[in-house]
Amino acid sequence: MNLVAVLLPGVAVGVTDERGKFLGTALYSSASQIAIRMISSHAVNDFPGLLRERIRNAISYRERVVSDTDAYRVVFSEADFLPGLIVDRYNDVLSLQILTQAMDVEEVRSVLVTALSQQVKPAAISERVDPRIRELEQLSARPSGLIQGGKTSTVITMNGVKFHYEALEGQKTGAFLDQRENYAAAARYARGEALDVFCYQGGFALHLANSCSRVTGVDSSRPALEVADRNATLNNREIEWVEANAFDLLRDYADAGRRYDTVVLDPPAFAKSKTNLETALRGYKELKLRALKMLRPGGILITCCCSYHVSPAQYLEVVRASARDVHRNLRIVENRGQAKDHPILLDVPETEYLKCIIASVSN
Numbered sequence: 320m321n322l323v324a325v326l327l328p329g330v331a332v333g334v335t336d337e338r339g340k341f342l343g344t345a346l347y348s349s350a351s352q353i354a355i356r357m358i359s360s361h362a363v364n365d366f367p368g369l370l371r372e373r374i375r376n377a378i379s380y381r382e383r384v385v386s387d388t389d390a391y392r393v394v395f396s397e398a399d400f401l402p403g404l405i406v407d408r409y410n411d412v413l414s415l416q417i418l419t420q421a422m423d424v425e426e427v428r429s430v431l432v433t434a435l436s437q438q439v440k441p442a443a444i445s446e447r448v449d450p451r452i453r454e455l456e457q458l459s460a461r462p463s464g465l466i467q468g469g470k471t472s473t474v475i476t477m478n479g480v481k482f483h484y485e486a487l488e489g490q491k492t493g494a495f496l497d498q499r500e501n502y503a504a505a506a507r508y509a510r511g512e513a514l515d516v517f518c519y520q521g522g523f524a525l526h527l528a529n530s531c532s533r534v535t536g537v538d539s540s541r542p543a544l545e546v547a548d549r550n551a552t553l554n555n556r557e558i559e560w561v562e563a564n565a566f567d568l569l570r571d572y573a574d575a576g577r578r579y580d581t582v583v584l585d586p587p588a589f590a591k592s593k594t595n596l597e598t599a600l601r602g603y604k605e606l607k608l609r610a611l612k613m614l615r616p617g618g619i620l621i622t623c624c625c626s627y628h629v630s631p632a633q634y635l636e637v638v639r640a641s642a643r644d645v646h647r648n649l650r651i652v653e654n655r656g657q658a659k660d661h662p663i664l665l666d667v668p669e670t671e672y673l674k675c676i677i678a679s680v681s682n
Contacts, residue, residue: 328457329420329427331363346402346421350457356402356419367430373401374434384659387503390475390484391660392496393439398662398670406435407496409484410473411442415466416449423458432466443468445486463487474553478503480525481553483546495522497657498585498623501675502526504653505621508677511580514572514613516565516606521547521558523583523621528556531581535559537568569609582610583621590626599626600637607641614680620649627672634674642680649678 326332328349334342334357344363345355363369377399385391394406396418403419413435417423422431432444444467453460464487465471471486477499484494506526511533515524518536520543528534528551536558538544544560551558561568565586584606590599607622614620624634635654642649656663657673664670 329422329424331358331366331421333362346419348420348456350420350455356397356421358400358402367426370401370427370430371434373399374431375438377401377406378438380662381660387479388475388477388499390477390482390494390496391499391658393435393660395661395670397667398664404431407494408439408441409486409494410475412468412470412473412484412486413439413441413444414486415444415446417446418449418452418456420456420458423456436467441468442473443470443486445471447487477522478506478526480529482520482522482525482550483553485546489520489543489546495519497625497661497673498522498675499660500658501621501623501655504655504675504677505583505619506530508619508652508679509581509621510619511615512578513581513583514579514610515583515585516569516610517584517586518547518560519543519585521550523585524558525550525554525556527581527583528554528558533559535561537561537563537565539564566605566609569606569613573609573612577613578615579613579618580615581619581621582614583623584610585621585623588624588626590628593628596628599629600633603629603634603637604641607638608645611641611645611647611680614647616681618680619652620676620678620680622676622678624674625672627669629674631671631674635676638676638678646682648681650681651676651678653677 326347330347331344332347334345343357343360345357347355377394389410393408394401394404396402403422405416407414445465448461448463473484475482475484502522506529509527509530513527513531513534515536518524518538524534524536541562548560589602590596655675
């Protein structure tokens with residue numbers, strides 16, 4: 320392909336094939352391994368107008384697919400044809416992430432913020448900055464902070480469960496909204512005594528509390544557990560929170576003969592690149608081996624993977640091999656992915672990344 324433009328960082332360029340046939344308009348990066356990201360199959364003469372239209376369409380899509388929540392993804396980068404832009408809504412606060420040179424151009428930032436402000440009318444707009452991404456994109460350092468308004472905290476509701484939200488704290492943009500529908504699905508099957516491993520701020524644990532007699536949440540982050548405890552108080556729930564390394568705790572609990580009726584495994588991405596895929600697969604398998612040993616017959620395993628580099632087929636094989644090694648039979652109740660406000664674009668396989676398997680366990 321040939322780029323027909325003056326290649327300044329972040330500019331929109333025309334793209335042609337080797338025969339000169341026009342393929343569309345792309346956003347150029349002088350630093351990324353992905354040099355161009357397609358934004359339209361047509362020539363773009365009004366880039367600000369296109370941005371406003373894409374944001375309007377993204378909002379309209381969420382109005383059709385999102386329910387039972389005031390917290391969801393508004394813009395999902397390539398999946399909403401706005402590559403390099405992430406926008407999440409947390410009740411009356413918007414959280415923005417800029418991931419490419421093109422979206423960081425001041426004129427573009429101004430259009431995006433104005434469009435979001437006019438169409439969503441939030442009390443505040445914050446920006447969460449990933450220093451590593453900005454370094455890779457050769458963008459100037461910028462702190463996380465408020466772009467508009469003065470509000471940094473609010474309370475959100477997912478599936479009837481309330482959570483505290485702090486705009487400038489926590490991982491990602493502050494919560495794991497892609498699991499929202501999986502939280503509700505897990506609660507439909509969970510029962511008895513439940514263990515939520517890598518619980519973060521209590522997403523699964525608080526949903527399981529509606530259907531389980533006892534819930535324990537485990538995480539290595541004390542700040543996350545402190546927020547989880549505040550969330551439990553907000554929902555009038557009694558949950559045991561344990562600060563521990565998940566691998567060590569599962570080994571100790573399994574060796575001690577601890578048993579549960581429901582176990583949730585929702586670890587961070589072990590495979591951040593293809594180079595550590597095999598190590599990641601071993602890590603996922605170790606977690607499942609220990610969890611399966613701890614589940615009573617008829618128990619429920621909810622196991623998740625957010626590593627794009629682990630394919631759905633590879634992850635299912637890890638679950639299958641783990642069950643085989645500990646002589647347990649698994650019946651898949653649901654094989655799920657990310658929430659619908661994180662749409663999957665067929666031509667961009669990277670937009671499909673989250674795996675969530677809910678299985679019934681027997682001897």
